[in-house]
Amino acid sequence: MNESNRQRKVAQIIQEDFAELFRKQAAESKQSFLVTVSDAKVTADLSIAKIYLSIFPQEFRNTIMKEIEENKSHYRNFIGQKMAKQVRIIPELQFYLDTSLDDVERIERELKGEGDNPVL
Numbered sequence: 001m002n003e004s005n006r007q008r009k010v011a012q013i014i015q016e017d018f019a020e021l022f023r024k025q026a027a028e029s030k031q032s033f034l035v036t037v038s039d040a041k042v043t044a045d046l047s048i049a050k051i052y053l054s055i056f057p058q059e060f061r062n063t064i065m066k067e068i069e070e071n072k073s074h075y076r077n078f079i080g081q082k083m084a085k086q087v088r089i090i091p092e093l094q095f096y097l098d099t100s101l102d103d104v105e106r107i108e109r110e111l112k113g114e115g116d117n118p119v120l
Contacts, residue, residue, distance in 0.1 A: 007042045010087060014049050015040035017082045018075070022053075033060045038098040042091060049079075049091035052098040061097060068095050 003011075015037050022035040039052040053068070055061045068075070072093055080090040109115045 003041075004044070007044065007046070010046055010083070010091075011040040011042045011049070013083060013086065014042070014051065014079060014091075017079060018051060021075075021078060031060065033057065033064065035064060038100070046087060047089055047091055048094060050094045050096060052096050054098045054101055058102075065095065065097055 018040070019037040022037065026033055026035055034054075034056045036054045037051060038054045041050045041052075042048070053065075055064050072095070076090060076093050079093070083090065106115065
């Protein structure tokens with residue numbers, strides 16, 4: 001099913017606001033890591049926002065995802081303040097780890113013969 005213009009606009013606002021928030025948090029952190037918001041999708045009734053994150057380097061993924069899950073209410077409050085004038089209901093946030101870049105990297109290694117697959 002196709003997304004409505006409203007869904008796309010709300011998803012874009014969420015993606016941009018979280019990208020900026022995570023960029024600031026990474027800059028303020030003592031550790032060096034990068035969290036990018038690779039995509040955001042919103043359900044038709046705008047009640048749920050699915051946010052896809054890429055986290056580099058890989059060893060920080062579990063820690064950062066756990067921290068994000070623990071602070072979900074803080075993030076919902078943050079996005080609520082940003083979107084208060086545009087929507088009636090602030091969407092429930094669901095964060096997912098986006099590993100598509102890892103998959104691309106793995107496939108490229110395999111094609112070069114550097115992976116586990118034997119070269120024929």
